[in-house]
Amino acid sequence: MPAFTNPLRRPHSRTLLAVGSAAAGALLLAACGDGTVSEGAAAGSDGAKSAPALHSHIHGLGIDPGDGKLYVATHEGIFTPDRAGSPQLVGDSKDDFMGFTVAGTKTFLASGHPAPDSDQPADHGLIKSTDAGRSWKSVSLKGEADFHSLDHAKGVTYGYDSTRGLLRVSKDGTSWQNRAQLQALDFAVNPADPSQVVATTADGVARSTDGGATFGPGERPGTEYLSWGSPSALFGIDFTGALSISSDGGATWDKTATVPGGQPQALTAVDERHILAATQDGIYESQDAGKTFTKRLNVASGDHH
Structure with missing residues (x-):
């Protein structure tokens, strides 16, 4: 049966997993209703509708809780929209940022790979910025781990190490505990x-x-990306852009809308109502749990290279 058909998120081959030793099954897609797209200006900008597009594949999204600015982790650096809605490179790094999460005001955690002309090891391990992405320092596992997904809760960092198909956990970003082996x-x-x-x-x-440490079997609906906005608001988006919400930790789901713009690339729930989603043609923001969306940034994503 086919694995996930979205190779764009990762430079290394990663077949979709089943938990434990179960064989990978077909992706189950969920169909949702259409959301409403606002053509008005994005907050703090003149609107993204006619602004230049971001030409890179997107791996992660985040909002700095200090100033509310949007940050976009891509195959070629971290970007943020300017007042006109145009993408601006943050700092001077053009590294491939894979896993990405906002851990606090101006505090970002990430993983990924150095730019093609770098002499650094192929995998960053865990890196950290304390100036909103302008500069980065290695924290741990340099050259040893490739976290394709990161999350941070209650001072604990979780990372999915794609090189080993392993969930890893750290309280200080330096010492790691290995949890479930899964894809x-x-x-x-x-x-x-x-x-x-x-x-x-x-x-x-x-x-x-x-x-x-252990996971139960996968259950419907089929989902590509997940983000937990609050204890009662777990969001999921499938291959078609269909957005669903769960109030019971993923046991049951309610279909809410379809995010505009085609196949999703990333999903971040800031809280139970504030959602960011990157699709093939843009980054969309909802402040009402997916009922309406505003386009924050134009995107023109080609094949991952």
């Missing part, structure tokens, strides 16, 4: 209870109640 495209942690972890598998959403 996952994405995962999310309950922001109020880090013992609750969910992961996307070929069979659906797999759930853990022991901090990712």
Whole structure:
């Protein structure tokens, strides 16, 4: 049966997993209703509708809680929209930022790979910025780990190490504990209870109640990306852009809308109502749990290279 058909998120081959030793199944897609797209200006800008596009594949999204600015982790650096809605490179790094999460005001955690002309090891391990992405320092596992997904809750950092198909956990960013061996495209942690972890598998959403040490079988609906906005608001988006929400940690789901712009590239829930989603033609923001969307940034994503 086919694995996930979205190779764009990762430079290394990663077949979709089943938890434990179960065979990977077909991706189960969920169909949702259409959302409403606002053509008005994005907050703090003149609108992204006619602004230049970001020409890079997107791996992660985040909002700095200090100033509310949007940050976009891509194959060629971190970007933020200017007042006109045009993408601006943050700092001077053009590295490939894979896993990316906002851990606090001006504090970002990431992983990925150095730019093609670099002499650094192929995998960054865990890196950290304390100046909103303008500069980065290595924290741990340089040359040893490639976190394709990162999350941060209650001071604990969770990372999915794609080189080993392994969920890893750290309280200080330096010392790591190994949890479940699995193949996952994405995962999310309950922001109020880090013992609750969910992961996307070929069979659906797999759930853990022991901090990712073990997972149950994947369950419908099929989902590509997950993000836990609040304890009662876990969001998931499938291959078609269909957005769903779960109030019980992924046991049941309600279909809400379809994010505009085609196949999704990233999803971040800032809280139970504030959602960011990157699709093939743009980055969309909702302040009402997916009922309406505003386009924050134009995107023209080609093949991952």
